[in-house]
Amino acid sequence: MRDVLFEPYRLNDKITLKNRILMAPLTRCMAGPGLVPTDEMAAYYSRRADAGLIISEATIIRPDGQGYPNTPGLFSTEQILGWRKVTDAVHAKGGLIFAQLWHTGRVAHTFFFGGEHTVAPSAVALNGTVPRMRELQYETPKALTVSEIEQLVRDYAKAAENAIEAGFDGVEIHGANAYLIDEFLHHDSNRRYDDYGGSPENMSRFPLQVTDAVIAAIGRERTGIRLSPAAYVNMATDARDRQVFDYLLPALEQRQLAYVHLGIFDDSMQFDYLGGQASTYLREHYQQTLVGVGGYDADSASAAIIAGKFDLIAIGRPFIANPDYVARVRQGDATKAYSDEMLATLY
Secondary structure (H helix, E strand, O other), rough: OOHHOOEEEEOOOOOOOOOEHHHOOOOOOOOOHOOOHHHHHHHHHOOOOOOOOOEEEEOOOOOOOOOOOOOEEEOHHHHHHHHHHHHHHHOOOOOEEEEEEOOOOOHOOHHHHHHHHOOOOOOOOOOEEOOOOEEEOOOEEOOOOOOHHHHHHHHHHHHHHHHHHOOOEEEEEEEOOOOOOHHHHHOOOOOOOOOOOOOOOHHHHHHHHHHHHHHHHOOOOHHEEEEEEOOOOOOOOOHHHHHHHHHHHHHHHHHOOOEEOOOOOOOOOHHHHHHHOHHHHHHHHHOOOEEOOOOOOOOOHHHHHHHHOOOEEOOOHHHHHHHOOOHHHHHOOOOOOOHHHHHHOOE
């Protein structure tokens, strides 16, 4: 049954994956000064180049997008050159790698970039503190003006261009997990009453504008997006959110992206307003290439792909514990168990 994982998969006319196993984006907080990728990061990614596609750790598109320490950027010349070392190392091993483009929105903190405020769809703060830096309380963000939203669209497009300059094979727009783009898609964080809030069409406007700008910059074949229709982290659930995704998903399907990627940690979770699992809901509303994620192993992923639940599987923490994850699965060898201590080092 696992053989399905090792079939080549044609994303489109420009990109064919050598297998159906993706390395999921994994925030490691290991960038150097200036948020520049390091030689250690190049070695880390190259060891995992057997994946059909590597999706990089979330990479901020501009300084005020930073919400965690030492997360890499893709907005300076030095960062582009640092990422070039990573992509060259992956390509030398025969791999493919997409950059995940990220702005954390109201999850950001001015501590990291020295600005006056963070930004979000609405001036609604998160409760709690910044992971890894618990002394920092989340701040109330400034509600973005229309002109500021338009600038962000341009910034995403520029980051996509920077990614191609850095040697990436494409980009994944991070539209999930309660970060900036996802904040526009949920009623808990989007309380606007202008063209960017209040209705499914308006709440989808910014994500679609970003998607269109990235497509215009680098092509639809090199553009994917990650989505979280289920609000489960840094976001309160609201049954009205389903109407937003009911509108968004067909609009994305029309754009013929490289893929849509589910953003969830545990896909066994059930959501009443989605009628069950998030992946089942996505498949019902999106018929093109879909990437599953969230607690799957080789056997459960194979069964899901055979059943048509999704087309590709993204593997997260097991790839941290097993740089040779693909080879182990192919050979039927046991994989090492992940532990939290593994987050402290790159290997």
